Amino acid sequence: xxxxxxxxxxxxxxxxxxxxxxxxxxxxxxxxxxxxxxxxxxxxxxxxxxxxxxxxxxxxxxxxxxxxxxxxxxxxxxxxxxxxxxxxxxxxxxxxxxxxxxxxxxxxxxxxxxxxxxxxxxxxxxxxxxxxxxxxxxxxxxxxxxxxxxxxxxxxxxxxxxxxxxxxxxxxxxxxxxxxxxxxxxxxxxxxxxxxxxxxxxxxxxxxxxxxxxxxxxxxxxxxxxxxxxxxxxxxxxxxxxxxxxxxxxxxx
Numbered sequence: 001x002x003x004x005x006x007x008x009x010x011x012x013x014x015x016x017x018x019x020x021x022x023x024x025x026x027x028x029x030x031x032x033x034x035x036x037x038x039x040x041x042x043x044x045x046x047x048x049x050x051x052x053x054x055x056x057x058x059x060x061x062x063x064x065x066x067x068x069x070x071x072x073x074x075x076x077x078x079x080x081x082x083x084x085x086x087x088x089x090x091x092x093x094x095x096x097x098x099x100x101x102x103x104x105x106x107x108x109x110x111x112x113x114x115x116x117x118x119x120x121x122x123x124x125x126x127x128x129x130x131x132x133x134x135x136x137x138x139x140x141x142x143x144x145x146x147x148x149x150x151x152x153x154x155x156x157x158x159x160x161x162x163x164x165x166x167x168x169x170x171x172x173x174x175x176x177x178x179x180x181x182x183x184x185x186x187x188x189x190x191x192x193x194x195x196x197x198x199x200x201x202x203x204x205x206x207x208x209x210x211x212x213x214x215x216x217x218x219x220x221x222x223x224x225x226x227x228x229x230x231x232x233x234x235x236x237x238x239x240x241x242x243x244x245x246x247x248x249x250x251x252x253x
Contacts, residue, residue, distance in 0.1 A: 002120045003028045003044050007067060008052035009060070014109060015052055021113035034063025039070070046076050047120055053082025053090055064093040071098050072162060073169060075130075075155045077123070079116060081107055097141045097156050128153040129245060130170075134163040134189065135178040135207060140230065144176065144207075147234045148241060160184025164192055167199055174244065176228070179208040190222055205244065 004027050008015055019029045030046075032039055034057055049067060051057070057064075071078050071094075078094065080087055081103040091099070100119060103112055130153045133144045138158060145154045155172065157163040161184050163175070175193070179186040186206060194200050203225040220227065226244065228237055 001026055001028055002047040002117075002124065003030065004048050004050060004116065005029075005039075005042070005046045006031045006050045006052055007034050007039075007057070007063075009033055009054055009056040012052075014107065017109045018050075018113060021109055022116065025113065025117055027117070034060045034067060036063060036066040039063075039066060046070075046074065047124060048116060049076050049078045050116065051078065051080040051082075051090065051094075053080060053086040055086070058082070058086050058089045061093055064090060068094045068098065072155075072157070072166060075153065075170070077119065079103065079112075079119075081105060081112065095138065095158060097138045097145070097158065123149055129173040130155065131174045131176060131241070132157060132163060132166060132170075132172040133176045134158075134160065134181075134186075135176075136181045137178075140178070140207075143234070144237070147238050151238075152241070160186070160189040163189055167193065167196075167202070171199060172202065174225075174241070175202060175204045176207055176241075177204050177224075179206045179210075179227075187222060190224060203244070203248075205241075 004022055006015065006019060006029060008031065019031060022029050030042060030044065049071060051067070070076060077100045078098055079101045080090055080099055082090065083105050087102050087104060101115060128151065131148060132155045133141055134157045135141050136158055141156045141158060145156060148154055155166065157166055160181055177186045177189055190204055193202060193204060206224050206227040207230055208227055209230045228240055
C-alpha cells in the first residue's frame with residue numbers, strides 16, 4: 001500500500017474525487033494544508049506528494065519551501081496540479097527536477113489517479129539501489145534520472161550544499177557527482193564526504209564534461225571510485241553504473 005499526501009489549502013469536489021479514487025485503488029491518502037507545523041507531525045512515511053495548487057497555496061512560500069526540503073531529504077516524488085500560471089509560480093520555489101509530473105487544469109480525475117498509481121508501481125522505492133545524482137544542471141539531472149530510474153532509486157541534488165544536506169541524514173549506495181559546480185564544487189563535496197566517518201566509504205563516481213588527459217588526471221588524483229563523461233551515450237552510462245554494482249556484488253558489498 002502506498003501513502004500519498006495531498007497538499008491543499010481548501011477542499012474541493014475534484015480533491016475529494018481524487019482522494020476517493022486513490023483509496024479505492026488501495027492507497028492511503030492523507031490531506032493537509034501547506035503548514036510546516038502540521039505536516040511535521042505526520043508520522044507515516046510518504047511515498048508521493050501531490051500539490052493541489054490554488055492562489056493561496058502559491059503565495060505560501062514557507063509551506064512550499066518545507067515541502068521542497070521534505071521531498072529532497074526523504075526522497076519523495078512530487079506531482080502538481082493547478083492552472084498554468086500557478087504551476088509556474090510553484091516552480092519558483094520547488095525546482096522543476098523535483099516535480100515528476102504536472103497536470104494543468106482542467107484535469108481528468110481518473111487519468112490523474114491512474115498516473116499516480118502507475119508511477120508508484122513503476123518507480124516506487126521497493127528495494128532498489130539508491131543513487132544520489134549531484135549536478136547544477138537541471139537538464140542533466142533530468143536526463144540521468146530518465147536513464148537510470150527504471151532500475152535504481154534516484155535522488156537529485158542541484159548543488160553541492162544540497163548534496164551535503166541530504167547526506168547528513170541519508171546513505172545512498174552511490175553518488176554520481178558533477179566535478180564542476182559553482183560555489184561548492186565536486187572536489188569539495190568529495191572532500192566533505194571522505195572527512196566524515198559515517199559516510200566516508202560511500203562510493204563516489206565523478207561526472208565530468210572534459211575527457212582530455214590533464215582533466216582526467218585531476219579528477220582521478222582525488223581517488224574517486226571512477227568517472228563518467230557526460231558526453232557518453234546514455235546506454236554506456238547506464239551500463240557503467242550496472243557494472244559498478246555488479247563488481248560490488250561480486251566482492252560482497
